[in-house]
Amino acid sequence: MNAPAEVSAAEGVERRLEIAPAFEALLRRNGLSDPEALLNLRGAASLGKRGLASWRERLRVELQGEGGRRASFFLKRYVDPPRSAVRAARRTCAAARTLAGVEWTWMRRLAESGIGVPTAVALAEERRGERELRSAVLITEVPGxxxxxxxxxxxxxxxxxxxxxxxxxxxxxxxxxxxxxxxxxxxxxxxxxxxxxxxxxxxxxxxxxxxxxxxxxxxxxxxxxxxxxxxxxxxxxxxxxxxxxxxxxxxxxxxxxxxxxxxxxxxxxxxxxxxxxxxxxxx
The missing domain is CATH 1.10.510.10 (Transferase(Phosphotransferase) domain 1)
Structure with a gap:
């Protein structure tokens, strides 16, 4: 079950945050318990690759856990994506509101079915009406x-x-x-x-x-x-x-x-x- 969504609205912009319950304390400890913080999170390393669209970002981030131990996570962020890309993604995942929401949805559903996938930690979304402005999904590092x-x-x-x-x-x-x-x-x-x-x-x-x-x-x-x-x-x-x-x-x-x-x-x-x-x- 996900933590309740946090919604704020300003100038017609809606921001929304979902956090998997097991990670609520971790995100609070790292100042990431509001959507704006997650949407603006900077990483320890950029994981760009050939052919990656300019409106997509992949980052490795280090977060501090209990006892000061640090753990690696990955952030996938979409900034002002083309409407065509959003429409295409949502046609195949009607439950999602944004591009980051697509992967968030599939990770949770597949995990519930017993399929080995990364763990979905948090989802932040920023929209104006039906237009996606920014979205980001934070996931665990996959071992191996x-x-x-x-x-x-x-x-x-x-x-x-x-x-x-x-x-x-x-x-x-x-x-x-x-x-x-x-x-x-x-x-x-x-x-x-x-x-x-x-x-x-x-x-x-x-x-x-x-x-x-x-x-x-x-x-x-x-x-x-x-x-x-x-x-x-x-x-x-x-x-x-x-x-x-x-x-x-x-x-x-x-x-x-x-x-x-x-x-x-x-x-x-x-x-x-x-x-x-x-x-x-x-x-």
Missing amino acids: ESLEAWFARKAGSADEIRRRLIAPLASLIRRFHETGHVHRDLYAAHAFVEETVAGPVFRLIDLQRVFRPRWRRRRWIVKDLASLSYSCPAGLVSRVARVRWLKHYLEVSRLRAGDKRLIRSIAHKTRSIARHDARRLRR
Whole structure:
């Protein structure tokens, strides 16, 4: 359950703040218990990347917890986003009022369904009427590293990948899709793996484009699976390992005719993504 929203209005501007109850004390301790403070929060590091729109910001922030211990969080902020971007996002997440609200909504819903995702800490929104002026979502740091980074660090460890990663990753993606959602940006960079005593634990990040398709659902699932396949290096993840992964995902020991058609669809879409990526890099 979320903390009650705080609403203020001035010159027709509405500001609203939601805080997950477990983090209320932390935000009060750091002076972040009003929407303006969160909307203006500065970070210890900017996490910009190629292609990131000028109206989007990603920051790593350090907050002081009990006993003076500091912990890392991430802030995603949107400043005067194009109305077209807001409309497109809200078409796929009607419960959200802003772009930051989209990811806030999906993080909470997926967590409630038992899917490993970052924890939503707080949401701040500033609007004038129906126009989004600014919004920001604060989330916990995800332990571990991206699967993309794991692959780079474990180059040459194909046996370890097959032995340790296939089943837990397949289980997470299957359970995610069973909730009715698709990711639409399911690359290795957006699957985080944490090494634990019990084995690898996976979580999904960057949930801004998640949605629940009402039709053509198989098409979106194929896109997710092809995106993940494309981003897994061929020299490290063999075709045999990919088929084994899909068997875990489908929970079958032997591929059926429909499963083989799914493999062909994934392979076709993977080639399409590769061509699109090549054209983008040539620009």
